[in-house]
Amino acid sequence: MADWLADVASWAWARHHNVLSWYVRPLFFLPFCWFAYRRSATGMVLTLIALATSMAWFPAPARPDPAVVHFLQVERDYLLGEWTPAKIAISLIVPLTFCALAAAIWRRSLVWAFVVVNAALLFKIGWSYWFDESGTGADALVVPALTGLVVVDFGLLVAARLRRRNRASDPTVAHG
Numbered sequence: 001m002a003d004w005l006a007d008v009a010s011w012a013w014a015r016h017h018n019v020l021s022w023y024v025r026p027l028f029f030l031p032f033c034w035f036a037y038r039r040s041a042t043g044m045v046l047t048l049i050a051l052a053t054s055m056a057w058f059p060a061p062a063r064p065d066p067a068v069v070h071f072l073q074v075e076r077d078y079l080l081g082e083w084t085p086a087k088i089a090i091s092l093i094v095p096l097t098f099c100a101l102a103a104a105i106w107r108r109s110l111v112w113a114f115v116v117v118n119a120a121l122l123f124k125i126g127w128s129y130w131f132d133e134s135g136t137g138a139d140a141l142v143v144p145a146l147t148g149l150v151v152v153d154f155g156l157l158v159a160a161r162l163r164r165r166n167r168a169s170d171p172t173v174a175h176g
Contacts, residue, residue, distance in 0.1 A: 011056070013076075015057070015058055015059065016072060017064040018058035018059060018060060018064075019068055019144060020058045021055045021058050022068075022140075022141065023144045023147060025051065025054055025144075025148070026144070026147075026148020026151070026152060027152065029101070029117050029152045030151075031050075032044055032047045032102070033113060033156070035047055036104075036105035036106055037105050037106075037108075039106060044102060048098065066136075067140035068137070068140050070137035070140075071128065071132060071136075071137025071140050072137070073137075074128075074131055075131075078131055093120075093123065097116060097120045101113055101116045101120075104116055108163075110156055110159060110160040110163070113156055117149070117153070117156065121145050121152075122149075124141070125141065125142060125146075128141045
């Protein structure tokens with residue numbers, strides 16, 4: 001069983017070197033927000049499962065970008081290194097981010113959702129430069145992360161505009 005798990009992990013890790021998975025991962029904020037808005041715990045959980053598996057959706061590149069290889073080695077060293085209380089606290093930021101995002105959307109606060117998403121993606125970029133002292137691998141992360149940030153921000157802004165327009169045209173909503 002341990003050999004099978006190691007083989008699956010190696011298979012997935014090789015596919016994570018495909019930079020397309022880096023562009024896709026931030027986009028999972030959008031369906032997560034949609035399901036939180038619809039108050040669908042099932043949809044939110046399925047989105048998180050899709051996010052967790054998305055690194056293996058694309059084929060392993062024939063020749064991975066050296067910066068990508070470098071950055072993923074930095075991540076691997078971090079994950080397999082000693083787990084200190086500080087590292088545990090930093091790692092808790094990921095589930096806390098999704099909890100905060102769900103709470104913001106559940107309460108219909110697109111402003112707070114915007115704050116959470118932007119803080120999370122900017123934290124990821126900052127973390128990348130902090131732990132990749134050369135910056136070589138972190139540079140490879142910036143474009144996919146910022147592209148995802150722009151797309152998600154745009155999606156949240158469109159959602160806010162649609163919500164505002166729907167509320168304005170709803171005769172059952174008190175205006176003023």
